[in-house]
Amino acid sequence: LQRSAELHARARELTPGGVHSNVRLNAPSVFFERGAGAWLWDVDGRDYVDYLLGQGPNFLGHAPTRVNEAVAAEARRGSVFGAQHVLENEAGELFLDTIGWAERVRFGATGTESDQAALRLARAATGRQKFVRFAGTYHGWLDNVLVKTVDGVTGPGSRGQLAHHVADSYVLPFNDVAALDATLSAHDDIAAVIVEPVMVNNGVIPPVDGFLKHVRRLCDRHGVVLIFDEVVTGFRVALGGAAERYRVRPDLAVYGKAMAGGWPVSAVAGSAELMDLFAGDVVHAGTFNGSVPACAAVIATLGILREDPPYARLEEYGATLMETIVEVGRAHGLPLRVQGLPMAFHVSFGDPALVRDYTGLAVLDLDRYTRFSHTLADHGIWVAGRGIWYVSAAHGEKEMAATRERLYSAAADAAA
Numbered sequence: 001l002q003r004s005a006e007l008h009a010r011a012r013e014l015t016p017g018g019v020h021s022n023v024r025l026n027a028p029s030v031f032f033e034r035g036a037g038a039w040l041w042d043v044d045g046r047d048y049v050d051y052l053l054g055q056g057p058n059f060l061g062h063a064p065t066r067v068n069e070a071v072a073a074e075a076r077r078g079s080v081f082g083a084q085h086v087l088e089n090e091a092g093e094l095f096l097d098t099i100g101w102a103e104r105v106r107f108g109a110t111g112t113e114s115d116q117a118a119l120r121l122a123r124a125a126t127g128r129q130k131f132v133r134f135a136g137t138y139h140g141w142l143d144n145v146l147v148k149t150v151d152g153v154t155g156p157g158s159r160g161q162l163a164h165h166v167a168d169s170y171v172l173p174f175n176d177v178a179a180l181d182a183t184l185s186a187h188d189d190i191a192a193v194i195v196e197p198v199m200v201n202n203g204v205i206p207p208v209d210g211f212l213k214h215v216r217r218l219c220d221r222h223g224v225v226l227i228f229d230e231v232v233t234g235f236r237v238a239l240g241g242a243a244e245r246y247r248v249r250p251d252l253a254v255y256g257k258a259m260a261g262g263w264p265v266s267a268v269a270g271s272a273e274l275m276d277l278f279a280g281d282v283v284h285a286g287t288f289n290g291s292v293p294a295c296a297a298v299i300a301t302l303g304i305l306r307e308d309p310p311y312a313r314l315e316e317y318g319a320t321l322m323e324t325i326v327e328v329g330r331a332h333g334l335p336l337r338v339q340g341l342p343m344a345f346h347v348s349f350g351d352p353a354l355v356r357d358y359t360g361l362a363v364l365d366l367d368r369y370t371r372f373s374h375t376l377a378d379h380g381i382w383v384a385g386r387g388i389w390y391v392s393a394a395h396g397e398k399e400m401a402a403t404r405e406r407l408y409s410a411a412a413d414a415a416a
């Protein structure tokens with residue numbers, strides 16, 4: 001991989017730490033040139049079945065024709081007007097109709113900023129300052145939300161972070177209703193509970209039965225705003241996201257990743273009562289919010305998901321893949337542990353009987369998994385270094401066959 005190695009060496013100087021979090025997390029030094037469907041090609045001409053999918057956005061696969069044609073057509077017409085344009089209304093109507101429960105939406109460019117918009121609304125609505133979040137979740141890289149994610153320890157996630165911001169939140173164990181009950185009862189300064197309904201960023205842990213309903217009830221009792229961070233789950237775990245899959249309606253929800261076929265678009269949506277605060281003195285800004293190509297991408301993506309919902313196929317493909325990974329591990333004496341949902345699951349090395357709570361990762365062998373992810377890359381399977389596998393609507397029989405074969409050869413290699 002001569003070209004990749006040269007480019008990687010230069011990137012280390014040019015963009016320290018890597019512009020992409022993947023480089024930071026010790027990804028293999030592969031440089032990519034193009035993608036199509038569920039496949040990627042590197043600059044040295046090798047192909048990969050992709051289960052990273054850009055960390056989730058390429059839910060329709062790479063280069064989805066209808067989305068990219070729509071973006072190109074609008075880009076030719078003009079891209080950022082700095083004023084109203086018809087596509088934003090159209091994207092808004094379609095978005096709200098697809099989500100179902102939400103009454104208003106505002107578009108943004110990244111999940112990080114739409115999370116901030118939701119938190120600001122909650123503070124404005126309640127007149128309170130703090131929020132509850134769960135250990136191991138991720139709500140973007142800004143100072144007030146960034147905490148260590150892997151080991152569930154409360155503390156700054158970065159050097160240089162405003163120290164006092166870490167104290168803006170109460171950090172509780174995921175799936176722990178009693179802890180939430182106690183915290184909301186003990187403090188009257190809590191504006192919001194923000195939760196990844198499926199804790200994707202630390203082991204892809206689904207909510208235990210009734211957890212989200214209990215959270216909803218507790219928020220109602222204490223007058224606290226419930227925010228679902230659906231940046232990963234939105235349009236992925238069901239057309240209407242986790243709110244639909246688990247039948248719980250938040251007050252606000254934040255979307256990103258899968259909603260625009262790979263293009264950078266995010267959204268905050270929710271009740272009219274809260275969202276209409278933006279029509280008053282609550283500020284939400286952003287030069288690129290609701291840009292023309294962004295709205296075109298949303299319209300085309302939601303159009304595809306509504307006309308040909310991939311969810312049944314994803315359930316099937318993902319379930320088979322999860323079983324295959326365990327089976328491959330067993331065949332080669334690798335203790336591969338798989339958990340999560342078919343469309344986003346987590347693979348690690350460790351005893352499958354180990355706890356399924358947020359502390360799970362701390363006792364697992366992350367380094368071994370990272371090494372394994374490099375072996376997978378050597379054999380033509382592209383995954384994240386920390387264990388999350390995403391499945392796209394473009395994965396089918398051909399990809400399953402290639403994945404199975406490549407998994408077996410990678411596992412043989414890893415076991416040797």
Ligand code: PMP
Nearest residue numbers: 110111112138139140229231256
């Ligand atoms: N929330 C969650 C649950 C996420 O997984 C992410 C991104 N991994 C974000 C927020 C931040 O989104 P973005 O990277 O688009 O800023």
